[in-house]
Amino acid sequence: MRGEIVIAGIGNTRYGRHPDRDTVSLNVEACRHALADAAVDKDAVDAVFVKTPSSAREFMYGQKVSEALGLQPRIAGAWDQGGAANITLLTFAAMAIMAGQCEIALVCYADNPKTGSAAHFARPRGNDAAYGWFSTAAGYAMIHRNHVDQFGTAPDAFAAVAMACRRNGAANPQAQLRAPLTLDAYMASPFVVEPLRRDDCCLISDGGAAVVVMSARRAREMGVAAPVPILGFGHGQVSWDLQARSSLTRLPAVEAAAHDAFAMAGLSTRQIDVAQIYDCFTITVLATLEAYGFCAHGESGRFVRDGALEIGGALPVNTAGGLLSETGMPGMQLILEGVRQMRGTAATQVRGAKHCLVTNQGGTMHTHSSLILGA
Amino acid sequence: MTAAIPEPEITSVNRPYWEGLKQGQLMFARCRQCGNTWFPARPECPGCLQDDWAWTPSAGQGRLISWVVYHIAFHPAFRDRLPYNVALVAIDEGPRLIANIAAPHDALHADMRLRLDIAHIGAFALARFAPA
Ligand SMILES: [Zn+2]
Numbered sequence: 001m002r003g004e005i006v007i008a009g010i011g012n013t014r015y016g017r018h019p020d021r022d023t024v025s026l027n028v029e030a031c032r033h034a035l036a037d038a039a040v041d042k043d044a045v046d047a048v049f050v051k052t053p054s055s056a057r058e059f060m061y062g063q064k065v066s067e068a069l070g071l072q073p074r075i076a077g078a079w080d081q082g083g084a085a086n087i088t089l090l091t092f093a094a095m096a097i098m099a100g101q102c103e104i105a106l107v108c109y110a111d112n113p114k115t116g117s118a119a120h121f122a123r124p125r126g127n128d129a130a131y132g133w134f135s136t137a138a139g140y141a142m143i144h145r146n147h148v149d150q151f152g153t154a155p156d157a158f159a160a161v162a163m164a165c166r167r168n169g170a171a172n173p174q175a176q177l178r179a180p181l182t183l184d185a186y187m188a189s190p191f192v193v194e195p196l197r198r199d200d201c202c203l204i205s206d207g208g209a210a211v212v213v214m215s216a217r218r219a220r221e222m223g224v225a226a227p228v229p230i231l232g233f234g235h236g237q238v239s240w241d242l243q244a245r246s247s248l249t250r251l252p253a254v255e256a257a258a259h260d261a262f263a264m265a266g267l268s269t270r271q272i273d274v275a276q277i278y279d280c281f282t283i284t285v286l287a288t289l290e291a292y293g294f295c296a297h298g299e300s301g302r303f304v305r306d307g308a309l310e311i312g313g314a315l316p317v318n319t320a321g322g323l324l325s326e327t328g329m330p331g332m333q334l335i336l337e338g339v340r341q342m343r344g345t346a347a348t349q350v351r352g353a354k355h356c357l358v359t360n361q362g363g364t365m366h367t368h369s370s371l372i373l374g375a
Numbered sequence: 376m377t378a379a380i381p382e383p384e385i386t387s388v389n390r391p392y393w394e395g396l397k398q399g400q401l402m403f404a405r406c407r408q409c410g411n412t413w414f415p416a417r418p419e420c421p422g423c424l425q426d427d428w429a430w431t432p433s434a435g436q437g438r439l440i441s442w443v444v445y446h447i448a449f450h451p452a453f454r455d456r457l458p459y460n461v462a463l464v465a466i467d468e469g470p471r472l473i474a475n476i477a478a479p480h481d482a483l484h485a486d487m488r489l490r491l492d493i494a495h496i497g498a499f500a501l502a503r504f505a506p507a
Contacts, residue, residue, distance in 0.1 A: 122449040124381055124449075124450065125473075126415070127383035127384060127389070127415065128415075128461075128473040129381045129450070130380055130381055130382065130383050130496075130499070130501055131461050131473055131474060131475050131501060132380075132445060132450070132453045132456070132459055132461050132475070133461045133473050134445075134449035134450055134453075135449050138443050138445070138461065141443040142441045142442070142443055142463055143441070145441045145442060145443060146440070146441040146485070149441070149484075149485035150485075190446065191444070191446040192446060192447055193443050193444070193445050193446065193447075194443060194444035194445075194446060194458070195443070196443075242463060242471075243414055243415075243463065243470070243471040243472055243473060244413065244471070248440070248441060248463075
């Protein structure tokens with residue numbers, strides 16, 4: 001189904017703080033902008049796929065969003081897979097369209113942990129809370145430490161990820177954090193859960209983002225101005241928690257998703273011109289690059305040296321700033337930036353870019369979804 | 376007044392685990408059908424889905440897989456323990472668990488040998504380890 005489905009429109013709210021807005025309202029605003037970008041009337045939408053907000057679980061959330069959109073879609077619902085959910089939902093929309101079950105889908109996400117509750121990120125981890133085992137960050141810190149122990153990965157490698165994202169965020173007028181980062185500032189950044197420093201950790205943000213999905217044929221018929229084709233996608237899960245994994249740094253979920261996405265697209269990693277790699281923490285980017293085969297297992301510390309991840313480097317990543325700088329939103333902003341890069345309209349445009357990889361992942365690298373976009 | 380450490384939620388399935396620690400024994404689950412071993416307690420074996428398994432005492436020897444050091448407390452009970460460690464430990468019988476290590480943080484290193492050094496905290500006990 002390479003190229004048969006397109007992203008026809010993208011939209012987002014302002015990122016940062018939205019006091020007095022609920023997540024349904026943020027979803028509606030994002031969808032309004034995405035529909036306007038695609039020049040599609042909302043009454044043409046017959047499917048609504050929503051990622052559940054991380055900070056507050058709600059019953060029948062997909063129906064609440066549909067109601068607020070004034071829609072009675074054929075397919076609608078909410079999906080919880082942590083940070084992998086946005087690409088997953090985009091692929092569900094693509095498959096439903098291919099199967100003739102719907103024609104024009106909205107995929108959207110919004111949350112307000114910054115002005116609402118961020119307790120989710122500090123949560124106790126089951127009965128192990130008695131050991132002081134709390135927070136999302138701690139699981140990634142365990143993997144970060146193991147990567148350093150196994151491969152001697154230097155702090156500079158983690159800093160290289162944060163610095164690339166922060167430089168791109170500084171160039172993005174929409175970014176929540178527009179302060180570039182130096183190596184000295186990274187090294188001086190305090191530990192949160194050691195070895196994770198504050199600057200290894202993503203932002204916490206309010207906001208919403210949405211995409212409009214349809215067939216390439218439908219987009220041609222409707223005269224959609226800048227459709228971006230989906231060339232490939234894939235999924236993977238490591239359902240086991242850290243205690244049950246035989247390796248902390250090998251990511252079979254990512255390998256599975258990468259295999260399927262590249263097979264569908266008929267591409268190799270060498271043909272990827274720009275990538276949006278889920279960067280909840282810097283270790284996530286390093287481990288993901290290895291699992292995709294951009295470098296060998298354990299080699300990411302060497303791969304990211306000499307500005308490889310910067311604009312103009314071997315593999316520019318997170319060109320709008322990612323979770324570390326644009327917004328802490330779990331993944332939808334990466335899809336939007338992938339679309340802008342393929343349209344040639346990004347603030348940090350990679351010249352001549354023809355293929356963009358976008359990755360989403362959730363839990364403690366439990367879940368992964370992969371998307372390859374074309375120009 | 377210091378806040379109390381969050382107590383484990385005792386269920387009919389995990390009660391022998393927590394009772395065992397109080398009595399000085401670390402127990403893991405071993406499946407009688409397929410030989411799978413695991414932490415934490417769950418009613419069915421995730422290997423073969425049968426519920427035919429038994430609590431098995433560990434010899435209390437293991438090695439350090441990875442560890443983290445908290446510099447901020449996500450719960451008031453841990454505020455006056457900062458910085459404190461949480462570790463991922465593999466016992467020699469195979470399964471891995473979350474634990475604390477009773478050792479200076481600069482003495483910790485990957486693969487170091489560990490022995491069980493149970494910590495009694497009021498009404499319950501934790502599977503702490505110490506350098507072997
Ligand atoms: Zn079994």
